[in-house]
Amino acid sequence: MSLAEEILSEAERIRHDGSLPPGFEDRLSATFSEIAADPRALEAEVALRSGQRGAPSGSPSPRGLGALASRSVRAGRRLATRAAYRARRRAGPVLRVAERRAIEAASHALEASSTNLQVVADSTRRRLAATWPGRTFGRISAGASVPRPPVPRALRLDAAGHLGDEVLDRVIEERVARSPVLHADSGDGRLVERLRAAGLVAEGTDPQGTGACRRAALEALAGEPKASLGGIVLSGVTDLMTPSRARALARLAASRLAPGGAVVVLSTAPSGAAAADPVAADLGPGRPLHPVTWSHLLARAGLEEISSCTSADGAAYAVSATAPVRS
Amino acid sequence: MHVGGRSRLRRLRHGAGAVVSGAVAPVGRPVRIDQVIPSIVERDAVSHHTLEAQRVLRGLGFVSEIYALTMGPEMAGRVHPLSELPREQGGRQWVCYQASIGSPAAEAVAEHPGPKLLDYHNITPAELVEQWMPSLGDEVRLGRVQLAELAPAVLLGVGDSRYNTRELESWGYERTRVSMLMVDRTNFDVAPDPVATARLSALARAEPGADWLFVGQMIPHKAHHDVVAAFAAYREAYEPSARLHLVGRDSCPAYALGVRRYVEVLGLDDAVEIAGSVSAGELAALYDSCDVYVCCSDHEGFCAPLLEAMHHGLPVVAYAAAAVPETVGDAGVVLDTKAPAAVAAAVRRVLTDDGLRHRLVAAGRQRADSFSLERARADFAAAIGEALAIAEGARPHPTAEASA
Numbered sequence: 001m002s003l004a005e006e007i008l009s010e011a012e013r014i015r016h017d018g019s020l021p022p023g024f025e026d027r028l029s030a031t032f033s034e035i036a037a038d039p040r041a042l043e044a045e046v047a048l049r050s051g052q053r054g055a056p057s058g059s060p061s062p063r064g065l066g067a068l069a070s071r072s073v074r075a076g077r078r079l080a081t082r083a084a085y086r087a088r089r090r091a092g093p094v095l096r097v098a099e100r101r102a103i104e105a106a107s108h109a110l111e112a113s114s115t116n117l118q119v120v121a122d123s124t125r126r127r128l129a130a131t132w133p134g135r136t137f138g139r140i141s142a143g144a145s146v147p148r149p150p151v152p153r154a155l156r157l158d159a160a161g162h163l164g165d166e167v168l169d170r171v172i173e174e175r176v177a178r179s180p181v182l183h184a185d186s187g188d189g190r191l192v193e194r195l196r197a198a199g200l201v202a203e204g205t206d207p208q209g210t211g212a213c214r215r216a217a218l219e220a221l222a223g224e225p226k227a228s229l230g231g232i233v234l235s236g237v238t239d240l241m242t243p244s245r246a247r248a249l250a251r252l253a254a255s256r257l258a259p260g261g262a263v264v265v266l267s268t269a270p271s272g273a274a275a276a277d278p279v280a281a282d283l284g285p286g287r288p289l290h291p292v293t294w295s296h297l298l299a300r301a302g303l304e305e306i307s308s309c310t311s312a313d314g315a316a317y318a319v320s321a322t323a324p325v326r327s
Numbered sequence: 328m329h330v331g332g333r334s335r336l337r338r339l340r341h342g343a344g345a346v347v348s349g350a351v352a353p354v355g356r357p358v359r360i361d362q363v364i365p366s367i368v369e370r371d372a373v374s375h376h377t378l379e380a381q382r383v384l385r386g387l388g389f390v391s392e393i394y395a396l397t398m399g400p401e402m403a404g405r406v407h408p409l410s411e412l413p414r415e416q417g418g419r420q421w422v423c424y425q426a427s428i429g430s431p432a433a434e435a436v437a438e439h440p441g442p443k444l445l446d447y448h449n450i451t452p453a454e455l456v457e458q459w460m461p462s463l464g465d466e467v468r469l470g471r472v473q474l475a476e477l478a479p480a481v482l483l484g485v486g487d488s489r490y491n492t493r494e495l496e497s498w499g500y501e502r503t504r505v506s507m508l509m510v511d512r513t514n515f516d517v518a519p520d521p522v523a524t525a526r527l528s529a530l531a532r533a534e535p536g537a538d539w540l541f542v543g544q545m546i547p548h549k550a551h552h553d554v555v556a557a558f559a560a561y562r563e564a565y566e567p568s569a570r571l572h573l574v575g576r577d578s579c580p581a582y583a584l585g586v587r588r589y590v591e592v593l594g595l596d597d598a599v600e601i602a603g604s605v606s607a608g609e610l611a612a613l614y615d616s617c618d619v620y621v622c623c624s625d626h627e628g629f630c631a632p633l634l635e636a637m638h639h640g641l642p643v644v645a646y647a648a649a650a651v652p653e654t655v656g657d658a659g660v661v662l663d664t665k666a667p668a669a670v671a672a673a674v675r676r677v678l679t680d681d682g683l684r685h686r687l688v689a690a691g692r693q694r695a696d697s698f699s700l701e702r703a704r705a706d707f708a709a710a711i712g713e714a715l716a717i718a719e720g721a722r723p724h725p726t727a728e729a730s731a
Contacts, residue, residue, distance in 0.1 A: 003660065003676075003683070010672035019564035025667050028556040031592055035585045036552075039459045042581035042588075 176200070176262055178230025182221060200231070224256045227323075232257060235266040238294075240286035246297055254301035257323035263303065264320045265294050269310065294319040356715060357442070359390035360421040361413065365430035367406050368399035370607075372508060372631040373448050376487075377425050378405070379509035379700070380446070383707050384423075396432045409435055418442060418718075424477070426450070427628070429470030437477060444714055445477060447486045447495055448508070449628025449650070455548035459582045474498060483714040485707075487629045488650035502717065506710045507703040508629045512695065515638045519615050520608030527616040536568030537561075537678055540617035540641065542610070542632040543624065544575045545583035545601075550665070552586055553623035553646075557670035559593050564668070565675050569598065572613055576604040614639035619674050622646065623665045630654050634698055637691030642684050644673045658694035659687060 001009070014020050035042075180201040183192050195202035221232070232253050241249070253263045268288045291308040298306055303321035310317040362381060367374045377393055384391035393405070394412040412435055413420060423444040424436040436443060450470040457464025475498040478484075484500035486492035492503040531538070539558055543549040551573055558571040577583040583601075590599045605613070620636035622645040627633075633654050636643055643659030645651050652661050660673045677684055 004662070007660070007662070007673045007676055008664075008669060010676065011666065011668035014560075014564040014672060015668050020560060020668060021563070024560065024563060025556075028559060028593070028667055032552045032556065032585070032589050035588050035592070036458070039581045039585070042584045046580040046584050 176231035176233065176264060178258070178261055180229055181231035181233065182224060182229055182256075183233040183235070195231075202231075221252055221256060226255050227258050229256050230258055230261045232261070232263040233266065234263065238265055238267040239288050241289055242286045245286065246289055246293070247300075250294070250297035250301040250303075254298070254303050254323065257303075259323050259325040261323045262320055263298065263323075264318055265298070266316065266318050267291075267294070269315055269317055271314070291317045291319050295321075356419075356719060357389065357421040358419045359392075359413075360384050360423055360444070360711070361391060362393045362423045362425060363409065363412065363432050363436050363439075364393065364395050364425040365428055365432040366397045367393065367395040367402050369401045372510065372629070373425060373427050374402075375511065375514075376446075376448070376509045379511065379704065380423070380425075380707055383509075383704050384711065387708060387711060394435075396430060412439065414438075414440055421714075426470065426474055429466040429468065429473055433470070433473035433477065437473075437480070442714075442718060443477065443481045444711075445474065445481045445484045445495070445500070446506075447474065447484060447491050447628075449486075449488075449491045449494065449626075450474075451548050451626050455625050456546070456579075459547045459579050463579075471498070482717050483710065485710045488653045490650035490653060491628055502713075504710050504713060506706040507698055508631065509700060509703040509707060510631055510634060510698060511700050512634075512638055512698075513700075514607070515611075515635050517607040517611045519612035520606060523605075523609040523612035524616065527612060530570065531616070534568045536566055536570060537619065537674070538617040539569065539571040539674065540574070540613055540620050540636070541571070541622060542574045542613075542620075542635070543622075544578040545573075545586065546578040547582045548624065548626045549575070550623045550625050550646075551582075552589055553665050553667075553670075554621050555586065555589055555593070555595065555599060556667040557621065557623065557665065557674070558599065559595060560667035561671035561674055562595075562598065564671055571595075571599045572602060572617060573599065574602045574605055574610060574613060611639075614641055617641060619644060619677055621670065621674060622651065623670065624648055624651065627651050627654070633659070634695055638695040640688045640692055642677045642687040643691060644670060644677060646670075656690075656694050658690035 015025070176195065178200070180203065181192075181195050182203050183195070192202045234249065234253065237249070238246075257263060270288045270290055291310070295306045295308055298319065298321040302324065304324050305322040306319065307321075308317060308319040362377055362384075364374070364377050367377060381391050381393055392407055394407050394409045395402070396409045398406045398408075409432055412422070418441055420441045421444065422436055422439045422441055423446055424433065425446050425448070426433070427448040427450060429450070450467050453464040453468040456467065474495070478495075478499040481500060482502070484492065484495040484503040485506045486495055486503060487506065487508040489505050492500075492505055495503050527538070539554070539561075541551065541554045543551070545551060554571065554573070558569065562569050573586075587601060590596060590601070602609075602613075614636065618641075620633070620641045620643045622630065622633060622643070624630065624646065626649045628650055630651055633643060633645065633651065637655075637658055643655055645655055645659055645661050646665040647661045647663050655661050660677060662669055662673055677687065
């Protein structure tokens with residue numbers, strides 16, 4: 001008998017002579033499978049732990065996820081503490097307003113700087129729920145799994161290279177699940193084709209980056225009946241925004257969404273745009289906004305479930321929101 | 328912004344589809360052979376190999392610099408940013424790509440006008456990592472696409488194992504050669520950290536039991552969880568006081584947390600030490616103090632820690648994945664299964680059969696000696712010689728023959 005055969009024979013012996021309890025190996029395997037069933041939940045826990053440890057600013061962590069979440073949690077806490085301090089100095093109705101603003105600011109800061117993991121401290125969530133009944137701010141708490149709607153896999157963009165970032169892909173995959181969908185500034189239309197392949201009714205407008213066409217994209221959106229769209233994807237049109245134009249676009253998108261419909265804003269990060277072309281960033285007719293600004297504008301336009309994420313390289317981000325369903 | 332227009336992956340994909348420059352036909356002797364590597368850091372086997380390769384190339388009389396997309400701070404002055412890679416026309420400037428991941432660095436190599444060499448250290452299959460690290464899954468998948476696209480422009484594909492060269496051949500590389508990983512084993516001979524040694528001795532005195540060791544980044548395909556499962560079976564069946572030491576940085580925090588959770592759930596908190604990244608002295612103390620090295624990795628292009636374990640006289644029990652059987656040879660127990668009971672039984676056999684253990688320790692040291700730096704350097708120099716012969720037309724490339 002070879003050494004390998006002797007070892008396998010010994011393995012059989014310990015399986016059957018009671019050295020290992022019956023089913024021991026199966027239980028080992030099942031236990032790890034259960035732990036590994038939801039890696040995203042483990043990621044969320046890692047991110048939260050990283051934040052709770054208060055890692056030094058800018059300290060690297062593998063893939064940057066922990067540091068990102070850490071920054072977001074710290075930013076949220078700073079804002080909440082600052083606002084709570086201000087609130088304590090005031091009285092009566094002013095206190096409630098200040099608290100509400102503080103909580104909203106904290107929530108936005110958290111959402112804007114976190115990835116698709118919408119890490120919100122439990123205490124903040126409880127205060128939010130108590131302050132604004134019926135509205136949601138972030139959807140994931142520590143260790144919880146991320147519920148994902150059953151959207152066809154075809155929606156994930158792959159070899160064509162569009163979207164091209166797993167994090168941003170997931171935003172579309174999670175949030176845009178109803179027809180009809182309008183994609184303003186749809187480029188060559190591949191996203192629209194993918195949306196259609198996923199069984200959605202989707203249309204795109206194609207501005208090709210010029211001012212006139214960009215206006216045409218917005219006019220197309222304005223031309224839709226109110227509360228008629230299941231999904232709106234805004235990209236390209238969002239790269240050169242003035243404050244008034246951004247507010248108007250947020251309101252326009254909110255008004256065109258059917259209850260439960262989702263809008264996804266995809267944009268270049270301001271830092272990325274400034275680095276790529278500082279002259280255009282300074283002198284251009286508008287500029288990309290920060291994700292927190294879009295979060296704020298979409299919330300002001302009455303949308304809910306606002307979340308944001310950044311691409312792996314930080315050059316782009318997505319902010320998504322849902323039109324409320326009134327019972 | 329057009330959707331995804333500036334995403335990293337898109338840039339990577341652009342790399343995959345880039346026009347590949349550089350003739351494979353006879354081109355003559357180069358003046359310089361530069362190396363391109365996606366990332367170079369201290370304490371990394373491929374990075375050390377690249378630095379050794381530079382010494383060999385300079386020793387052969389070539390001008391040779393290293394260009395990297397990212398580099399550790401300790402590499403400043405020794406490595407240049409990839410953007411500075413010279414691109415002189417005329418074939419007197421070659422480039423050697425050290426490949427182990429999908430990277431925009433492959434794009435720079437593809438667009439380089441000179442003849443190309445590929446030194447392949449293998450790329451982890453996407454299916455082993457994408458569940459835990461979706462973006463890494465994309466990168467490694469892309470890496471294979473990039474290397475397949477480079478094939479027609481590469482004079483010679485070098486792999487540090489036959490397993491690696493077989494993969495190159497499957498992508499269309501017509502000329503391949505095995506050249507050992509250049510590992511400076513004098514780096515293994517670090518004095519054990521006295522504090523770590525004392526701690527491990529105290530542990531052993533407090534409760535005598537076998538000490539298992541596994542060294543590798545906490546990343547899914549290294550399968551730490553399988554080592555933990557085998558260790559749990561070993562404790563259950565044979566030795567409840569055994570201990571397991573896992574060494575390696577958390578390269579995938581979610582997986583690392585999963586392994587920690589697994590250890591907790593199995594009630595092995597007191598028996599499993601997850602040490603993370605340790606100093607060279609601490610690692611030497613572990614190699615000296617432990618009784619067996621157990622590797623259940625699902626994929627290894629070479630696996631330098633196996634070499635280090637054999638160098639330190641630690642008997643090896645390993646799962647026969649990828650290039651592991653080539654690296655271990657007959658100097659360890661290599662199993663075709665990593666069922667916990669089988670791995671546990673193998674470890675038990677190694678620890679209780681004195682004759683087998685002594686034979687494995689002696690064979691392991693001999694095996695480690697066979698991977699000497701001198702031999703590996705000679706191997707690499709011979710690979711360069713073969714590439715030069717191809718370039719000078721002594722052994723024209725098959726595609727050149729076909730077109731003639």
